[in-house]
Amino acid sequence: MWKxxxxxxxxxxxxxxxxxxxxxxxxxxxxxxxxRMILGDQATEEAVADLRxxxxxxxxxxxxxxxxxxxxxxxxxxxxSYVTHAPVTQEIKAAFPATLKLATLAVVLAVVLGxxxxxxxxxxxxxxxxxxxxxxxxxxxxxxVFWLGLLLILLFxxxxxxxxxxxFDSFKYMIMPAVTLCTASLAVISRMTRSxxxxxxxxxxxxxxxxxxxxxxxxxxxxxxxxxxxxIVTIIGIQFGSLLGGAVLTESIFSVPGVxxxxxxxxxxxxxxxxQGGVLYIAxxxxxxxxxVDILYAYIDPRIKSQYS
Amino acid sequence: MSAKSNExxxxxxxxxxxxRFAVLGLILIILFCLVAVFASHIAPYSYEEQDLLNTLxxxxxxxxxxxxxxxxxxxxxxxxxxxxxxxxxxxxxxIGMIVGGILGAVSGYYGGWLDNLIMRAMDxxxxxxxxxxxxxxxxxxxxxxxxxxxxxxxxSVPQYARIxxxxxxxxxxxxxxxxxxxxxxxxxxxxxxxxLPNCMAPxxxxxxxxxxxxxxxxxGLSFIxxxxxxxxxxxxxxxxSGRNYIRDFSYMTLFPGLAxxxxxxxxxxVGDGLRDALDPKMKR
Numbered sequence: 001m002w003k004x005x006x007x008x009x010x011x012x013x014x015x016x017x018x019x020x021x022x023x024x025x026x027x028x029x030x031x032x033x034x035x036r037m038i039l040g041d042q043a044t045e046e047a048v049a050d051l052r053x054x055x056x057x058x059x060x061x062x063x064x065x066x067x068x069x070x071x072x073x074x075x076x077x078x079x080x081s082y083v084t085h086a087p088v089t090q091e092i093k094a095a096f097p098a099t100l101k102l103a104t105l106a107v108v109l110a111v112v113l114g115x116x117x118x119x120x121x122x123x124x125x126x127x128x129x130x131x132x133x134x135x136x137x138x139x140x141x142x143x144x145v146f147w148l149g150l151l152l153i154l155l156f157x158x159x160x161x162x163x164x165x166x167x168f169d170s171f172k173y174m175i176m177p178a179v180t181l182c183t184a185s186l187a188v189i190s191r192m193t194r195s196x197x198x199x200x201x202x203x204x205x206x207x208x209x210x211x212x213x214x215x216x217x218x219x220x221x222x223x224x225x226x227x228x229x230x231x232i233v234t235i236i237g238i239q240f241g242s243l244l245g246g247a248v249l250t251e252s253i254f255s256v257p258g259v260x261x262x263x264x265x266x267x268x269x270x271x272x273x274x275x276q277g278g279v280l281y282i283a284x285x286x287x288x289x290x291x292x293v294d295i296l297y298a299y300i301d302p303r304i305k306s307q308y309s
Numbered sequence: 310m311s312a313k314s315n316e317x318x319x320x321x322x323x324x325x326x327x328x329r330f331a332v333l334g335l336i337l338i339i340l341f342c343l344v345a346v347f348a349s350h351i352a353p354y355s356y357e358e359q360d361l362l363n364t365l366x367x368x369x370x371x372x373x374x375x376x377x378x379x380x381x382x383x384x385x386x387x388x389x390x391x392x393x394x395x396x397x398x399x400x401x402x403x404i405g406m407i408v409g410g411i412l413g414a415v416s417g418y419y420g421g422w423l424d425n426l427i428m429r430a431m432d433x434x435x436x437x438x439x440x441x442x443x444x445x446x447x448x449x450x451x452x453x454x455x456x457x458x459x460x461x462x463x464x465s466v467p468q469y470a471r472i473x474x475x476x477x478x479x480x481x482x483x484x485x486x487x488x489x490x491x492x493x494x495x496x497x498x499x500x501x502x503x504x505l506p507n508c509m510a511p512x513x514x515x516x517x518x519x520x521x522x523x524x525x526x527x528x529g530l531s532f533i534x535x536x537x538x539x540x541x542x543x544x545x546x547x548x549x550s551g552r553n554y555i556r557d558f559s560y561m562t563l564f565p566g567l568a569x570x571x572x573x574x575x576x577x578x579v580g581d582g583l584r585d586a587l588d589p590k591m592k593r
Contacts, residue, residue, distance in 0.1 A: 144525055144570065249532065
């Protein structure tokens with residue numbers, strides 16, 4: 001088992017290096033002179049030229065990338081913000097907990113609600129409730145996350161005055177952002193659970209379990225769900241990634257002080273190192289989640305585990 | 310076209326037309342395309358004409374969806390905005406499909422180190438959430454319609470590459486491909502004439518859902534100020550400016566959002582319907 005985890009960890013390294021390459025490439029092709037951005041419009045040409053030399057901006061692309069990678073790996077240094085001049089890592093670290101909290105809450109909500117809805121839809125296939133749930137799911141997938149956020153604000157903050165529209169101080173503040181963020185994933189997870197369960201409930205061993213007089217609850221939750229879980233876990237892993245992407249929009253609507261809002265503010269200020277730094281951190285987090293999903297596979301399905309032991 | 314493929318096509322059309330949601334979606338999409346093409350004939354006002362005496366007017370018989378902070382007619386702007394969405398949706402998907410399709414086909418057909426190299430690169434791109442990749446690319450290229458198309462197109466390349474590669478792998482060793490090779494067909498000819506036409510089904514489904522995804526993300530990028538720039542109307546940008554007035558003029562956020570949702574919902578209906586119709590085994 002540990003051999004498997006170790007091998008998957010090794011596999012992470014080229015991915016992360018690849019992501020740093022993309023992020024650096026995007027920074028490199030961004031128009032505008034970083035030295036000029038740092039010094040501002042008032043600085044003399046000479047000062048800008050000096051800083052360019054000092055920052056190594058006149059070096060060839062690969063030399064610059066090599067230095068970026070070296071600093072990123074050994075010093076956790078991925079540049080400084082053009083605006084605040086603080087290290088990008090520091091800014092992201094400060095914003096990361098809010099994003100992580102929001103995304104985790106959303107994923108938990110999506111799983112806790114999505115799987116039961118999917119199971120129910122599958123065992124009551126083509127019933128009114130099944131059709132209703134699946135239409136809702138499709139609406140959920142089609143709903144732009146930023147529009148849903150605005151509608152919730154309109155209803156619960158403006159009209160009813162129940163929930164605060166912005167900030168992230170206590171649980172009350174997290175409800176609307178988390179519901180907004182989780183809706184699309186909830187829809188995807190319930191659809192996946194339904195179709196995965198539908199495949200399984202037709203199998204012989206389910207009929208056998210029922211035939212031997214097993215309680216329906218045990219048949220559904222143990223025999224069926226256990227075998228339907230692999231594609232569901234896969235989709236949850238993928239959803240976590242798109243949740244982190246969606247967090248960028250959600251945070252900006254509800255003024256959640258997370259990485260997403262940091263990035264959106266940075267985009268407005270043309271603070272590119274912060275934008276690309278945010279991309280880098282979120283991509284690494286996504287890779288870690290994928291790793292976790294792969295390890296979970298082995299726990300769920302002993303057949304996968306036995307391949308590596 | 311042979312009699313057999315005619316029969317297949319008839320089966321697909323029949324299965325598709327039995328799906329009520331899919332047909333509804335198709336009708337909505339045709340309407341959407343007509344609205345986009347004939348926007349200048351349908352819209353009662355121009356999209357940039359300002360009427361500063363009638364700003365922030367609620368919906369009325371003159372302005373069906375009200376007016377915005379510059380007195381522009383929101384209904385007309387929503388009509389015109391469908392053009393941008395349609396254009397970005399089609400071209401971005403085109404970019405993703407062509408680039409991803411070629412990469413996937415080459416990867417699946419040749420295999421070996423080339424396959425490894427391409428697919429590892431795709432894995433890296435896939436490790437970045439696609440909306441985030443689109444944001445990163447759009448931030449580097451700067452705002453504008455063309456840059457948005459490129460950003461969204463590139464960020465969807467890995468999905469097409471994977472699908473096409475998978476399909477090519479499953480077809481590569483079938484007899485008609487081996488036969489084509491045996492009679493001396495060149496690789497290019499075999500890939501484009503024999504292999505790709507036979508793996509269109511998953512590509513068509515992905516493309517339909519891809520247009521929905523592209524429209525949604527264009528709106529998202531415009532919402533955070535990275536996408537289409539004023540005065541060109543775009544649904545996401547309209548929502549973004551409407552949110553400043555949400556307290557008193559909520560209709561400004563209501564209608565553009567509704568337009569996005571109906572369009573995406575219609576595309577999803579059609580995508581789902583196509584998937585079920587093209588592959589009866591995968592039904593729901």
